[in-house]
Amino acid sequence: MKKTLVFLFVLALMLSLLGCTPQATPTSQPATLKVVALPILDTMPILVAQQQGLFSKYNLTVEFIPAGSAPERDQLVAAGQADGMLNEVLSALYFNKESARVQVVRYARAATKDAALFTLVANPNSGVKSVADLKGKSVGISEGTIIQYVTERLLMAEGVDPKEVKLTSVPKIDARLALVKSGELDAAVLPEPLASVAVKEGSIAIISDAAYPQYSFSTWTFRKEVLKNNPDAVKRFLLALEDAVALINADPAKAEWKQLLVDNKILPAPLAENFVVPPFVTAGVPTEEQFMDTLTWAKEKGFLQADQAYQDVITASFLPQK
Structure with a gap:
């Protein structure tokens, strides 16, 4: 009887500890996401995540589609040929002009006083x-x-x-x-x-x-259809990005990172030797103030006519839970 009680106590303790694990690896079915982005520095976490096997860690396959311009990127998403994109709040506002079609789920990169976009x-x-x-x-x-x-x-x-x-x-x-x-x-x-x-x-x-x-900041944005039908895949995508950001920020001068940027034609080889990767923002989404300033500007310029709600365009619900 005592042995049984001890076993149950140990089992309960282990389950309790597992339940408190801040970032358990998802055990969901394999999933694939297609994401599109311009060949800019902001894409670095996704490149690192691919190189380091971080997407595989979360049972996820990510197909990265390079685009030559913002209109080309937006057309791929609008046509359903990409699930998500590296863009900005302004782009999301345009998508949602008639109805809520996309949502921003995370900052990609943000300017700081020491690092420009x-x-x-x-x-x-x-x-x-x-x-x-x-x-x-x-x-x-x-x-x-x-x-x-x-x-x-x-x-x-x-x-x-x-x-x-x-x-x-x-x-x-x-x-x-x-x-x-x-x-x-x-x-x-x-x-x-x-x-x-x-x-x-x-x-x-x-x-x-x-x-x-x-x-100045860029964002990761997904089609609402994808967020509704495959939310777990998006959460796993953001988990992998968070791991990648941690690796980059821990050693921004790492030669391997710079070579990755050179190989992907983002960083010209002559700049690589003295280049130091700027810090990448950790999990978060644009503030309501940032959202409103962008919306106000777009309306003043005549690019948009109607107001949009912050919660329709931006959500933090897919971010890794701390």
């Missing part, structure tokens, strides 16, 4: 040395995207009316870089590390979102 660079022969010099100059952006939103917010914060600047839409990132290098554009707003490439090749860094980090 986007930098406005100028051709050295443009005469642009400061934000004030941008008046009357051509600045390459991607119209109606976070690039335009961040650019206008930075200009306004520095006392320049965006209407005084010739904002020119060039959706493809590599084309924007080429045009500012050739001088066909006076300046352009580029994501990192391409902005660093431009500076290394002679362009001048004028301002970045590191000066006003509250305006």
Whole structure:
């Protein structure tokens, strides 16, 4: 009898400990998710998760689809050819213009005072040395995207009316870089590390979102249909990303990470030696204040007409539980 009681006590203790495990590996059936993103630094956690077998750890297969521009990315999601995407709140708002079709489930990357997502660079022969010099100059952006939103917010914060600047839409990132290098554009707003490439090749860094980090962040977003029909797969996806972010942040200068970026044509090889991966944001979602500022801007620009509810566009319910 005593042995039986001891066994039951030990069993109960073990079950209790297992129940308190903060991050148990899901035992769900195998699942596959297709995600699409532009070839930018923000994708690094998904690349690390693939390389390190973190998706497999959670019984998940992730098919990564590179896109050349934001419109191309959005078309793939709209057509159901991708389950999720690396985008931003503005993109999610556009998707939900008529009905709630997608939801943001996590930050992907966020600007900090020490690490920029986007930098406005100028051709050295443009005469642009400061934000004030941008008046009357051509600045390459991607119209109606976070690039335009961040650019206008930075200009306004520095006392320049965006209407005084010739904002020119060039959706493809590599084309924007080429045009500012050739001088066909006076300046352009580029994501990192391409902005660093431009500076290394002679362009001048004028301002970045590191000066006003509250305006700049990217997100992971999924179709509502996927969230409804396969919520466990999305949760496992975010668990794997969290593991990847922890690995990256623990050793940002690791040569293996830099080589991964080079292999995926995100980081040019000449920059790799001195490049240090910026910190990646841990589990969280955009705040209601960030959401409302984006929505207000989109309505002021005429890209959206109606209000949308924060909870329809953003949810924290799929994040790993601490």
